[in-house]
Amino acid sequence: MESELLVPMMFVSKASGTHVTLAGDHKQLGAIIRSRVADMYSFSRSTLERLLFSKDIRENHCVQLTDSYRAHPEILRLYNKMTYQDSLEARGDTTHTGRLEGLTLFPVPERPVAFYHVDGVEERQGDSPSWMNMLEAKAVVLLLHALFAAEQPTNNNDNKKKKKLAFEDVVVLSPYNKQIKEIGRIIHLQFQQFANKKDSPWYCGGIKGGYDRRHPPIKVCSVEQFQGREAPVVVMSCVRSKKNDEINNDLLQGIGFLKQPKRLNVAISRPIAGLFIIGNVTVLQKDPNWSTLIRLMAADEEKESSVCTLPMGNVVAKRLCNADLDAMKQQRNTADSNDRAVAAAAAQRGAPPPPPPPSYNGNTTTI
Secondary structure, X not given: OHHHHHHHHOOOOOOOOOOOOOOOOOOOOOOOOOOHHHHHOOXXXXXXXXXXXXXXXXXXXXXXXXXXXXXXXXXXXXXXXXXXXXXXXXXXXXXXXXXXXXXXOOOOOOOOEEEEEOOOOEEOOOOOOOOEEHHHHHHHHHHHHHHHHOEOOOOOOOOOOOOEOOHHHEEEEOXXXXXXXXXHHXXXXXXXXXXOOOOOOOOOOOOOOOOOOOOOOOEEEOOHHHOOOOEEEEEEEOOOOXXXXXHHXXXXXXXXXXXXXXXXXXXXXXXXXXXXXXXXXXXXXOOHHHHHHHHHHOOOXXXXXXXXXXXXXXXXXXHOOHHHHHHHHHHHHHHHHHHHHHHHHHHHHOOOOOOOOOOEOOOOOOO
């Protein structure tokens, strides 16, 4: 926050010839301000962002770094056009950024980006402000299953054994706490059932000590928690799936992430080699930022479309029938009741509370 930065800057003296250098990206998420009064006085805006509004600072004292070493050019292209006015250039090592080129889970195998449309149902529990989408959660885990089962493409002249993605290569992001917990719960069930089966994509024999619920090998977290970090593959669950007559009201009220371009920019700029977005295209394209992203991923004169339904569509349809969803909901409610009972019993004994649900790493800053 700017008020914290001003304290050390007060010791700067012209006589000593001290220079102050600010480095950062004001187009990504800043400080989280919970006070409406503080937000009213622009405490949510960083010093860097405020100074860039000054023409003198912007034109004479600002330098933009344009070489990007993180992402595959097709991933970089998305946020480069959306946010950085096409000023960035891909300089990454292709042995890392191009490791997933040719993977058939991408609608266009040479473009390691995919937007999988899922017409799910968003829901909230009780008076909780957080949203979840069980259909999307299940679709995320099915996609993970396919990712871990797939062999990474290699050059035909390469005689080395084809490698598979490791669990730590993949990060799942979602803007909503409830969705994070739900995806983590289903992932835990997969590991619980298949961690010791060698022929399963969820086999944990290569992990020292095997599968440990307290330290899940797949990170599932919020966009804020993963800001400043990167991963070979990012899978994002968008959650929101409203009817057409409801989404406009949602936009007007500013609910959720639909009106926050900085969060979207952070999310799509985390992956190195592969980006998967799972969401409702019909809903998201009503927001101008998401509409731009979807248009960039769709077909044009030069590129085929990276927007489609899940490639394992028939499997998804069979596994995500209403009966299966009802069973998942009942299982989740039972687990929640058990967690509350364990916590109450621990409180009576004066014992510390039980650990958080599997694959949910810490507290999220979003609802």
